[in-house]
Amino acid sequence: MDFDFSDDQQQLRDAVARWVDKGYGFERRQSIAKQGGFSREAWNELAELGLTALTVPESYGGLGQGAVDAMVVMEELGRGLVMEPLAQAFVASAVLSQFGSDALKQSWLPGIASGEKLVVLATQERKARYRLDICEAKATKTADGYAVDATKSIVPAGDQADAFIVPAQLDGKIALFLVESGAAGLSARGYATQDESRAADLLCRDAAATLITTNGLTALTLAQDVANAALCAEGVGVMEQTLKLTTEYMNQRKQFGVAIASFQALRHRVADMKMQLELARSMSYYATLKLGAPAEERHTAIARAKVQLGQSMRYVGQQSVQLHGGIGVTDEYVGSHYFKRLTQMEMTGGDTLHHLATVSAKMQENAGVFA
Known part of the structure; x- marks a missing residue:
């Protein structure tokens, strides 16, 4: 099997990497964070890149590109700690393409494509604890269509979005709805999250x-799987840059007249960080390649990947802080922001224990036993 990236994918990676290096430096990120954690200007630049x-x-x-192309992009955005939620464009296009009506596709997909x-x-929702099948939101049929009554938390860039994909109970079954930001009865309270990106609590009355679609749970599972695959790829980029920052610091920081990178015990810890990064990378590839698999196989694969990514992100982030010492948690130093991002990502889209439970539930009685 050929795991090499195509020339087009490599060119895509290079283009995104150039934008991250030249157009989304740490100073600009901090400026965006102070403005609330989302920049429509930066979002438009992502759109201009296609x-x-x-x-x-x-x-x-x-x-019309595939999951591997999206993975390549998310790795590079992770390396630059880009806060604008590009993964949501991948989620929305997947859901609307596979489950939306022709009218809905015509109305929204071109706008998503153009940015x-x-x-x-x-x-x-507060009581869901990452479970997609727990949904207290309600939807009712009206003369003009449908009305949704819901409270949703930690919606990415929720007070900046133009529309929301919202699950709600319809006739005792979860359905999926599109709610426009200008709809009467809808309000969003925005705030900055721990990693300085933007989220909101959404209130629909x-x-x-x-x-x-009335097949809401199936569509919602697809949406979450696409989001988590993108998150895994982004996590690889964040960890890669975290490791780079750590090794650079160790080569500069001196103790007893020599760089601390020469200390064998610390070199072993860096080697363990590198191993965790490569384990995460392989599982991110696995998750991406499984996005086209049947639903149950896909969901289990994503859960497996999220378990490894959660473990790796926690380890790499914590080791980086310890190897840096006090500077590793100061707000002025870029490394602390990578640590905060890794910490938040571990809990996004289901934390490690949640996905470990999913993997365990899918294990068969003969798991690990060879006849």
């Missing part, structure tokens, strides 16, 4: 909505 159109079908103005429309997933 990244918002990456996975949108060509028939709707997109580039004019930011459509985000609003699924988390009989807000007008368009039905995407």
